[in-house]
Amino acid sequence: MRPFELTAPETVDAALASPGTFLAGGTTLVDLMKLDVLTPERVLDINTLPLQGIDTTDGLRIGALERMSDVAAHPGTYPVISRALLLSASQQLRNMASIGGNLMQRTRCGYFRDVSVPCNRREPGSGCPALTGANRMHAVLGTSESCVATHASDLAVALVALDARVRLVGSDGERTVALADFYRMPADTPEVETDLRQGELISEVLVPRLDWASRSTYVKVRDRQSYEFALCSAAVALDVQDSRIVDARVAAGGVATVPWRLPSVEQALRGAPPTQETFEAAAALATEGARPLSGNGFKAPLLRRTIIRALREVTEEDRA
Amino acid sequence: MDISLQINGKSERLSVEPGVTLLDALRERLDVTGPKKGCDRGQCGACTVHVGGRPVLACLTLAATVREPVTTVEGLASGDDLHPVQQAFVDQDALQCGFCTSGQIMSAVAAVEQDVPDVREFMSGNLCRCSAYPNIVAAVDQVRGADASV
Ligand SMILES: Cc1cc2nc3c(=O)[nH]c(=O)nc-3n(C[C@H](O)[C@H](O)[C@H](O)COP(=O)(O)OP(=O)(O)OC[C@H]3O[C@@H](n4cnc5c(N)ncnc54)[C@H](O)[C@@H]3O)c2cc1C
Ligand code: SF4
Ligand code: FES
Ligand code: FES
Numbered sequence: 001m002r003p004f005e006l007t008a009p010e011t012v013d014a015a016l017a018s019p020g021t022f023l024a025g026g027t028t029l030v031d032l033m034k035l036d037v038l039t040p041e042r043v044l045d046i047n048t049l050p051l052q053g054i055d056t057t058d059g060l061r062i063g064a065l066e067r068m069s070d071v072a073a074h075p076g077t078y079p080v081i082s083r084a085l086l087l088s089a090s091q092q093l094r095n096m097a098s099i100g101g102n103l104m105q106r107t108r109c110g111y112f113r114d115v116s117v118p119c120n121r122r123e124p125g126s127g128c129p130a131l132t133g134a135n136r137m138h139a140v141l142g143t144s145e146s147c148v149a150t151h152a153s154d155l156a157v158a159l160v161a162l163d164a165r166v167r168l169v170g171s172d173g174e175r176t177v178a179l180a181d182f183y184r185m186p187a188d189t190p191e192v193e194t195d196l197r198q199g200e201l202i203s204e205v206l207v208p209r210l211d212w213a214s215r216s217t218y219v220k221v222r223d224r225q226s227y228e229f230a231l232c233s234a235a236v237a238l239d240v241q242d243s244r245i246v247d248a249r250v251a252a253g254g255v256a257t258v259p260w261r262l263p264s265v266e267q268a269l270r271g272a273p274p275t276q277e278t279f280e281a282a283a284a285l286a287t288e289g290a291r292p293l294s295g296n297g298f299k300a301p302l303l304r305r306t307i308i309r310a311l312r313e314v315t316e317e318d319r320a
Numbered sequence: 321m322d323i324s325l326q327i328n329g330k331s332e333r334l335s336v337e338p339g340v341t342l343l344d345a346l347r348e349r350l351d352v353t354g355p356k357k358g359c360d361r362g363q364c365g366a367c368t369v370h371v372g373g374r375p376v377l378a379c380l381t382l383a384a385t386v387r388e389p390v391t392t393v394e395g396l397a398s399g400d401d402l403h404p405v406q407q408a409f410v411d412q413d414a415l416q417c418g419f420c421t422s423g424q425i426m427s428a429v430a431a432v433e434q435d436v437p438d439v440r441e442f443m444s445g446n447l448c449r450c451s452a453y454p455n456i457v458a459a460v461d462q463v464r465g466a467d468a469s470v
Contacts, residue, residue: 006321006338006384023385030380031362033339043338045385069374090445091427092365095374096381226444 001033008045016171016199020044024065024098027089028105036115037106037122051100051203059209064100064202068155071099078207080216080235084158087220090227100202103156103166103179104194107149108229110134120146121190136295137231140303141256143291147190150254151183152229157253158218160261161235164207170200179205183258212239212247219310221254221302230254232302236310238274240318245269245278250307252286255299262286265307274315276308283307323384327352328395336383343367343378346392354393354422358447365446368423375430393422396429405429408459416450424448424456432463 006023009015015022020042023029032038047065055061056076071077072085072094088094088102106112111119111129118126130138130148138148156179165176182195196202216237222228233253239246248269250262268282286307287300312319324333325342327350334349343360346352346369358366360379367378372388396403402410405428415421424446436442439460440453448456 001339004338006382008385023382025380026382026385027362027377027380030341030382034360045382047385047387090365091430091442092368092375092377092445093362093380096376226441 002036002039004033004040005042006045007042008048010048012049012051012169012201012203015044015046015049015201016169018042018044019199022046022201024101025067025093025096026101027093027097028101032106032113035113037113046201051201060205060207062099062205062207064204065098068094068097068099068102078158078162078210078213078216078237080158080161080213080218080237081155081207083218084154084220084233084235087218087233088154099155099205102153103159103182103202103205104196105153106193108152109138109149112149121149121186121193124189124191130293132294134295135293137229138293138296139255139257140287140290140292140296140299141252141260142185142258143293144186144188144190144257146188147186147257148293149186149190149257151256151258153259154218154220154230154233154253156183156259157233157251158235159205159207160259161216161237161249161251162207162210162213163249164205166202167204167206168196168200169203170197174203176206179259180261185257210237210249213237213249215240215314216249217310217313219306219313221306232299232306234303234306234310236307236314238269238311238314240274240315243273243318245272245274250282250286250310252303252307255290255303262307264288269311274311274318276312276319279308279311280304283311321384323386325350325383325386326389328391329389338382338384340383341379342369342371342381342383342386342390345383346378346390352392352394356419356422358419358423363447364420364423365427366420366423368426368446370426370430375427391426393425396425403429404463405432405459408462409456412455412459412462414455414459415452420446420448420450420452428456428460428463431460435464 021040051065052063220233237249248266252260264285272278283304356366358364362380370391
């Protein structure tokens, strides 16, 4: 690890006033600093800032420094959120990792993590070895000629399905942004991953109230049963009344460069009965425009099946 | 920078570079070598210690950011009396080479404290190259009073 300066600002204002890279749980930052992928000269330990708290009075408000394990265990959290969290990383990492850091985690693309090879995301213009190399884990949706890396957060997929917003604080004030707009597809600037401006801090995550999201789930398919990133995942919430799907939320992970909302799938579910035929027809729309690489052609059919499995899971009673 | 740590009930003061991890501070500076360095990348669990009573990975924790008391495997026993989880690891023969064992025990203590529904899932962040997994699960079940054969 390169030498750096470490300070712990005591107030949000002090954190915003001092240039540097924020450190929360460190499970992404310290890892990437050891690999020389990130080489900040100044690191700001933000763990004592008052960005805590989980509030469920109207929807859900989660302070950016809340830990993954505490949010997962909170009784007011929607099932899709707690499942996405409990299927992430390991219990030790969930005790360390913050919600803000989770949303800002970097891709697990092996080339990105290896400074001895080119990577457009790490070093703009240097090239993308994944286009022709080991790309089994990479994305099939939202890709470009410059980058095909997946976004690795499970939580972000669940939050995008629920129309979550992030509150951002900077030295010139606050703003809130829909999480779906916060993430940037790579296009020809893969190094620009989010809408976060220099020096801005995520202060909290806001999930609008959605009572029927009590019927929701997160299905994650991976190479081993636990402690692994997604090959493919689906976040689903359904509103079913009188054997009709009134409303639906569907988003996918592990297959796209950003957490991937699927409005066409949702549209196909609305008004239909919760049957296998409905699910198959809707899931077929999920992979429209998918662009498989040499090693990940399996991801398109896997995505369709993962969505069907998630839809079946939340409608078991209706179909019984 | 000058930092102070509470390690197994004892106050320690030391001067470290900001990049020194809790794992290196424990092993290289304080001679607390129970926590092991398996991967140094957050991927194996061999370095698991408790900070503020919760299992974390010492290899991804910067020593200078630790504000709560640290417990390592050295802090579990009282004198010659092993912690029940340590005793269960002996009884169930839950180790072979032993490299992963201190991390396994720190996670297993939390599994017992939290009475987790699925031990294998909860313990998945602790890899064992010798594949002592069935006996590790049996050790946790022994402490929880469950049928060790499940
Ligand atoms: C072995 C391993 C397995 C994993 N498996 C999974 C998995 O299955 N699913 C999954 O979703 N994740 C997984 N992760 C990733 C993990 O969830 C993230 O590393 C973690 O959530 C990051 O949070 P943190 O608080 O540790 O962030 P840090 O490492 O402290 O910070 C990460 C980045 O976010 C920035 N940042 C932190 N907080 C803020 C804030 N409030 N505002 C603005 N910027 C901020 C930092 O500057 C840094 O750039 C895994 C990680 C490891 C090491
Ligand atoms: S896929 Fe993206 S992150 Fe991976 S090597 Fe290519 S440019 Fe880099
Ligand atoms: S040494 Fe820390 S997880 Fe492997
Ligand atoms: S006992 Fe050898 S690694 Fe677990």
